[in-house]
Amino acid sequence: MEERIDKIRQQLHAHSYKLTPQREATLRVLLENEEDHLSAEDVYLLVKEKAPEIGLATVYRTLELMSDLHILQKINFGDGVARYEFRNENAEHHHHHLICVMCGIVDEIHEDLLGEVEQAVSDKFKFHILDHRLSFHGICHRCIDKVDKNELANVRSNIPG
Amino acid sequence: MEERIDKIRQQLHAHSYKLTPQREATLRVLLENEEDHLSAEDVYLLVKEKAPEIGLATVYRTLELMSDLHILQKINFGDGVARYEFRNENAEHHHHHLICVMCGIVDEIHEDLLGEVEQAVSDKFKFHILDHRLSFHGICHRCIDKVDKNELANVRSNIPG
DNA sequence: GTAGATGCAAAACATTTGCATCAGT
DNA sequence: ACTGATGCAAATGTTTTGCATCTAC
Numbered sequence: 001m002e003e004r005i006d007k008i009r010q011q012l013h014a015h016s017y018k019l020t021p022q023r024e025a026t027l028r029v030l031l032e033n034e035e036d037h038l039s040a041e042d043v044y045l046l047v048k049e050k051a052p053e054i055g056l057a058t059v060y061r062t063l064e065l066m067s068d069l070h071i072l073q074k075i076n077f078g079d080g081v082a083r084y085e086f087r088n089e090n091a092e093h094h095h096h097h098l099i100c101v102m103c104g105i106v107d108e109i110h111e112d113l114l115g116e117v118e119q120a121v122s123d124k125f126k127f128h129i130l131d132h133r134l135s136f137h138g139i140c141h142r143c144i145d146k147v148d149k150n151e152l153a154n155v156r157s158n159i160p161g
Numbered sequence: 162m163e164e165r166i167d168k169i170r171q172q173l174h175a176h177s178y179k180l181t182p183q184r185e186a187t188l189r190v191l192l193e194n195e196e197d198h199l200s201a202e203d204v205y206l207l208v209k210e211k212a213p214e215i216g217l218a219t220v221y222r223t224l225e226l227m228s229d230l231h232i233l234q235k236i237n238f239g240d241g242v243a244r245y246e247f248r249n250e251n252a253e254h255h256h257h258h259l260i261c262v263m264c265g266i267v268d269e270i271h272e273d274l275l276g277e278v279e280q281a282v283s284d285k286f287k288f289h290i291l292d293h294r295l296s297f298h299g300i301c302h303r304c305i306d307k308v309d310k311n312e313l314a315n316v317r318s319n320i321p322g
Numbered sequence: 323g324t325a326g327a328t329g330c331a332a333a334a335c336a337t338t339t340g341c342a343t344c345a346g347t
Numbered sequence: 348a349c350t351g352a353t354g355c356a357a358a359t360g361t362t363t364t365g366c367a368t369c370t371a372c
Contacts, residue, residue, distance in 0.1 A: 018346080020352060040337080055354040060337065076321065078237040078294075080362090081336065098288050107286070113278045118297070121270065126302035127259050131320050133239075133296045136279070141287035159292050160237070179371080181327065201362075216329040221362060241337090242361070 001031055008071055015069065025051045026062045030072070030084065037106045039081040077106070077135065078160030094131070100140035101158035102147065107140065162192055169232055176230065186212045187223045191233070191245065198267050200242040238267070238296070239321030255292065261301035262319035263308065268301065 008027060009019040029046045030038065038046070044059045063084050066072040073087045073094055087094065088110075098107040118129050137159045139147055169188060170180040190207045191199065199207070205220045224245050227233035233245045234255055248255065249271075257270040279290050298320045300308055 016351090018351075020345085022353070053354080057338075057355080058353055061352085064338095074321070076237060076239040098282070098286060101291065107288075109282065109286070113281065117274045117278065120274065121259070121297060125259060125268070125270070126305065127268075127297065127299055128305055129297050129299040130262065131298045133294065133298070135294045136282060136288065136290050137292045137294070138288055138290040144287065144289055160235070177326085179326070181370085183328070202360095214329080218330080218363080219328060222327085225363095 001028075004031060008066075011069055011071060017065065022047075022051060022054050022058050023062050023065075025054065026059055027066070030086070034086060037075070037077075037083040037085055039083050041081065043084070094133075097135040098140065099135055099137050100143055101137055102139055102143035105140060105142070162189075165192060169227075172230055172232060178226065178230075183208075183212060183215050183219050184223050184226075186215065187220055188227070191247065195247060198236070198238075198244040198246055200244050202242070204245070255294075258296040259301065260296055260298050261304055262298055263300055263304035266301060266303070 005019075005024065005027060012019050012023075025047050026043060029043055029050075033046070036042075040056070040060055040063055043063070044054070044056050047054050047059060063072060063074070063082075067074045067084070070087055070089070072084045075083050075085060075094075075097075077083065077097070077099060096109040096111075096113065098109060100106075114132060114134065118132070121127060122129055166180075166185065166188060173180050173184075186208050187204060190204055190211075194207070197203075201217070201221055201224055204224065205215070205217050208215050208220060224233060224235070224243075228235045228245070231248055231250070234248045236244050236246060236255075236258075238244065238258070238260060257272075257274065259268040259270060261267075275293060275295065279293070282288060283290055
């Protein structure tokens, strides 16, 4: 935790930005909830518990800055709010998501599934791929036993655009 | 074109909705621009040329209704606006997109690229897949010759969340 | 006539921006 | 003091909603 904060501090200083208390508090919230794909509003509410004077705009500006510096990745699951997660600087592309239409939980897949697919797309369409986005919408292992056939039609409508 | 309108009329009637002139005009705009992934605002401006009295809310309500009936698919490329395209009721899943970071054009891939990948994900994570979203961000064949190395760093920032 | 559909304006929502103030060097 | 960062409020942009009116059967 502390090493990661220190490393980000250095990255900020390298671009002559400061790691202010607000920025640090925001980053700590994200680090403590790394599994959760928080929205700006989520982060704001959690940061407010520790630093009640912080403003929503500062949270947005911090998230924006961290995204510009490639420390965070802004992601969009189609539900109308942006979410943020740490970038893995080793991975060439960002990872994939399993989104459960029953409980809404988002799991991550870190395997690179698309090597061959990218090659095929690149060849066939003469498209130079820089990155990709892949998500699966369905029912997670925690919910699969709770589902009956009648429900299936309804949960399908939880798949966003 | 007319057959497709007729078919949609029947689908609407089956749910006791009407194909009003406004809805028909909206659908015709979408049919005439099927390649273009129009936003609600885009549709509104185009419909207004034919039916100037139409309101933006009606366009939104029509797009929403068509999405509920699975006639349209609402999609989100992460640029802050929803876009709409016709669903292919034969295809099990929706198709994939190639998004050019230079010119912004969105091409479609209709091949099913993910059969094996889905099987692997399904087995490994015990996740029951209902649908997936896959998009590639990169440089299309029309732009590839225009790019030089200096630009590459800049266009990367056009990849959204 | 009744139920659904429309247009307009207002509201809602996420996000961004202007600006005066504040903090660290 | 200077530069960047903050908090607040106002502005923005997209989408939704309330409501009175209209339309089609």
